[in-house]
Amino acid sequence: MNRFEPRDPDYRETLAGYVAAQSYLGLIGASLGAVAPGDVEYRVPFRREIGQQNGFFHGGVIGGIAEAVMGAAASTLAAVGSNVVGAEYKINLLSPALGPLLVARGIVVKPGRTLIVCRADVEVEDEHGARTLCAIAQGAMAVIAPRAG
Amino acid sequence: MNRFEPRDPDYRETLAGYVAAQSYLGLIGASLGAVAPGDVEYRVPFRREIGQQNGFFHGGVIGGIAEAVMGAAASTLAAVGSNVVGAEYKINLLSPALGPLLVARGIVVKPGRTLIVCRADVEVEDEHGARTLCAIAQGAMAVIAPRAG
Amino acid sequence: MNRFEPRDPDYRETLAGYVAAQSYLGLIGASLGAVAPGDVEYRVPFRREIGQQNGFFHGGVIGGIAEAVMGAAASTLAAVGSNVVGAEYKINLLSPALGPLLVARGIVVKPGRTLIVCRADVEVEDEHGARTLCAIAQGAMAVIAPRAG
């Protein structure tokens, strides 16, 4: 499945720093799950604050975590010292996201030098551990080169 | 500019209830701005909690508010008693969203019976009130008919 | 891989009729490849007429075949007598599509009753049969119910 070599040998530390620097992730309560080069998982437990009018995870949170996990996956393959920012993404919401845990997985499809194209799957897990795919996403992350100097 | 007739004469009250029911909007600190049929504005003041690693508004918040404001615009044109949920959306992030206020405006382009297609513009406002377009979005909101009863 | 049951036992005949009715497919020279429920392949040989300024397959053809193959995949899971039309799609172009054959594969991700969400991969094949992924797509196809009658 995983075919990419990280450009940064310390990509796990880099990713941990990247996650820690994004206070939005703390706000929605996201934490890192499994990590491999070009393949990252975020986990978001349900709280009422991130719900919508019917008690499901809000579409804005689902889109936000999909974007964030694609950015994280891209960051594991970016050059040392570069800055990864979302350029664009698209998401289809498939099923009501009802359950105690949201699991988003971002996978790099094409690790370009300036644009890294990714896909993401977002699943909701119920009390018994059964998962339902609730959203799929696709987008491009931009790699901002480190400043010379 | 505005060419749509609301199906629900009390669409402003319906929208206010819709907004109040979405605790996610409270979490990111969004409030309603200008409202017309098929044309709604949300305003989000900056706080560190909704930022990313460089101190800009996080892409997940920008996507989330774009989705939310398109849903809100669609809800002003949906049938009485129906439920509007995001089906899909796409966003391009244009410029770093750096400033004290994010203003998202959602506009209905095609108010279908089961799918309402919208566009959104997201601007960031600086300390002097000058605005920069920082993201554009496009998507379809699904209208779930009220249960027969 | 394939987990869907077709609603239409004669879905292969239905698909063949669907393909034959779309003269656009003839115009670009697309033909059906492998077919399974919710999983369809189109093949498009290169001709100068479907190229762009650098001699690659034109982005409009790549997007068009991606949309068409998602529609075809969706049509294999739609109800008997229904009409499948594209509602929306998004595509990322990954690599120059240079080679004698384009192969597009559409896969159904979520076969809803009124919207069928799909993904597509488009590969270009070189003279030696080696393939390069040149585009990925994602979109929703709308199912128009048969007229009562």
Add this chain to the structure above:
Amino acid sequence: MNRFEPRDPDYRETLAGYVAAQSYLGLIGASLGAVAPGDVEYRVPFRREIGQQNGFFHGGVIGGIAEAVMGAAASTLAAVGSNVVGAEYKINLLSPALGPLLVARGIVVKPGRTLIVCRADVEVEDEHGARTLCAIAQGAMAVIAPRAG
């Protein structure tokens, strides 16, 4: 409306050459309409060959012309000698495109140095000249710098 200065003073000639080099445009019968910096129109008369199963313009043609007209609009603002290629786009199909003429208009929203973000509106014109919006699109075109030499 139009706020962009072309980087290339001969952008009209450059665009005409760009259009002539894309044989795909000839295949679907597209011709240039109105042109301004960052704002280009293509016109496509209906022929059976570019239709789908119900006699409408095929979704693949609508997506293709939307992509092409965004690329053309972007090319009017790109640096002299650069090469504009589609990076990604998204389209919502709003109404059946039934009529003798398709008119696609691409507008640049953000003319970045390496990515130019655009929107497009596609209208169908009936026998009496009345137009219906049948699709809206949004996407990013990539600017490939001229080779040093």
